[in-house]
Amino acid sequence: MSSLFDRMFGGRKPTSSQVAKERLQLVLVHDRSNLTPAQVAAMKDEILEIIARYVDFDREEVEIALTSSDRENTLRAEIPIRPTSGRRRRPVTPAPLSDA
Amino acid sequence: MSARVITITSGKGGVGKTTATANLAVAFALLGKKVACIDADIGLRNLDVVLGLENRIVYDIVDIVEGRAKLRQAMIRDKRLKEDLYLIPAAQTRDKTAVSPSDMVRVCDELKPLVDYILIDSPAGIERGFRNALAPADEVVIITNPEVSSVRDADRIIGLIEAEQKGPGKLVINRVKPDMVKRGDMLSPEDVIDILAIKLVGLVPEDELILVSANQGSPAALTPDKSKAGKAFQNIARRLLGQDVPFMALDEDLTFVQRFLRALGFSSENVDSGNNTARNKKNNDKAGSTSKSEKEKIEESAGAES
Ligand SMILES: Nc1ncnc2c1ncn2[C@@H]1O[C@H](COP(=O)(O)OP(=O)(O)O)[C@@H](O)[C@H]1O
Numbered sequence: 062m063s064s065l066f067d068r069m070f071g072g073r074k075p076t077s078s079q080v081a082k083e084r085l086q087l088v089l090v091h092d093r094s095n096l097t098p099a100q101v102a103a104m105k106d107e108i109l110e111i112i113a114r115y116v117d118f119d120r121e122e123v124e125i126a127l128t129s130s131d132r133e134n135t136l137r138a139e140i141p142i143r144p145t146s147g148r149r150r151r152p153v154t155p156a157p158l159s160d161a
Numbered sequence: 162m163s164a165r166v167i168t169i170t171s172g173k174g175g176v177g178k179t180t181a182t183a184n185l186a187v188a189f190a191l192l193g194k195k196v197a198c199i200d201a202d203i204g205l206r207n208l209d210v211v212l213g214l215e216n217r218i219v220y221d222i223v224d225i226v227e228g229r230a231k232l233r234q235a236m237i238r239d240k241r242l243k244e245d246l247y248l249i250p251a252a253q254t255r256d257k258t259a260v261s262p263s264d265m266v267r268v269c270d271e272l273k274p275l276v277d278y279i280l281i282d283s284p285a286g287i288e289r290g291f292r293n294a295l296a297p298a299d300e301v302v303i304i305t306n307p308e309v310s311s312v313r314d315a316d317r318i319i320g321l322i323e324a325e326q327k328g329p330g331k332l333v334i335n336r337v338k339p340d341m342v343k344r345g346d347m348l349s350p351e352d353v354i355d356i357l358a359i360k361l362v363g364l365v366p367e368d369e370l371i372l373v374s375a376n377q378g379s380p381a382a383l384t385p386d387k388s389k390a391g392k393a394f395q396n397i398a399r400r401l402l403g404q405d406v407p408f409m410a411l412d413e414d415l416t417f418v419q420r421f422l423r424a425l426g427f428s429s430e431n432v433d434s435g436n437n438t439a440r441n442k443k444n445n446d447k448a449g450s451t452s453k454s455e456k457e458k459i460e461e462s463a464g465a466e467s
């Protein structure tokens with residue numbers, strides 16, 4: 062949001078109504094999902110714990126966000142996976158279209 | 162004739178539900194519709210005084226529900242108006258549990274053949290009184306003020322209305338102060354629509370005449386030429402009737418709001434249909450995003466160079 066403010070107001074101090082809008086949007090994400098900020102943080106940790114069992118990633122690069130727009134909540138996760146040497150994707154042999 | 166039931170609610174108290182119910186009832190009557198309004202705020206009855214009918218109460222809704230009075234006996238007719246406007250008052254000495262949601266449905270079913278519109282003034286809160294008011298609704302009008310706690314409560318109410326399959330409801334923003342909006346010290350109508358993402362059906366300015374008319378028991382909608390708020394309620398009634406009424410400038414400054422709306426891709430004339438545009442353009446707010454993705458960083462730096 063602050064980047065939006067910067068774009069709209071050239072880094073000027075936001076007005077009290079802009080502050081109100083931003084605070085409302087944040088609080089409504091939690092109201093609408095029935096989750097406290099602490100629960101959201103715990104959920105993120107658990108999600109990452111499970112993913113870490115299967116793939117290697119850099120925690121700094123992870124983005125997990127609960128967003129609310131148009132009255133619907135979405136959980137978006139973007140977790141760039143680190144390339145690992147040695148473990149390559151198996152070459153895929155195209156399946157024949159028919160037996161003939 | 163089978164009336165349409167419109168429930169006026171808000172979550173938070175003191176935002177203007179009773180004021181809106183009284184003024185919409187008068188506005189519907191002036192537009193030639195037969196209206197009945199029900200005060201569902203049992204124990205805290207107020208619609209009677211706002212309408213100026215308090216001295217004529219004999220029976221109330223609890224008397225109907227408990228069989229002490231026939232529906233007709235509890236309907237108080239407003240004699241100032243040519244077209245029928247009736248009030249069914251709340252009981253003052255009982256509490257919300259004296260009436261159940263199915264009682265409300267039954268009373269409305271009996272009332273439906275008699276009028277064109279039934280307006281229900283909901284009490285504040287999300288408990289029994291709200292459930293009572295919501296149960297018979299065909300349509301819900303949510304009143305909010307451009308202020309954080311009121312908008313937050315409205316959001317919660319909209320969620321509950323949707324959960325009851327009565328949603329999403331239509332929004333009235335009451336007590337707008339154009340000069341404060343202009344200064345950036347009050348959420349603009351656009352901000353509120355953006356957050357709540359429901360259809361706007363009216364903008365009502367802050368207007369001293371609302372208090373004056375409540376003092377006198379004579380709703381501002383009786384004199385829409387004298388009061389901007391009264392005029393705004395008349396416009397809301399017409400929109401609820403399905404008419405296409407452009408959003409008026411609340412005063413000179415409210416052309417500012419119209420500019421605002423236009424800047425978002427729609428003219429003040431079609432806010433109703435246009436608020437989808439606002440939704441699509443809306444930025445997702447990010448609660449606790451951990452860090453930027455590499456992709457985003459690259460895009461940003463590329464953008465800075467070009
Ligand atoms: N547009 C307005 N301008 C000025 N005062 C208003 C306006 N709308 C409501 N009020 C005042 O706000 C107070 C609360 O309104 P009311 O309709 O009783 O709210 P609710 O029924 O939601 O509790 C009343 O004193 C009323 O006169």
Ligand SMILES: [Mg+2]
Pocket residue numbers: 178179180202207283284
């Ligand atoms: Mg009230």
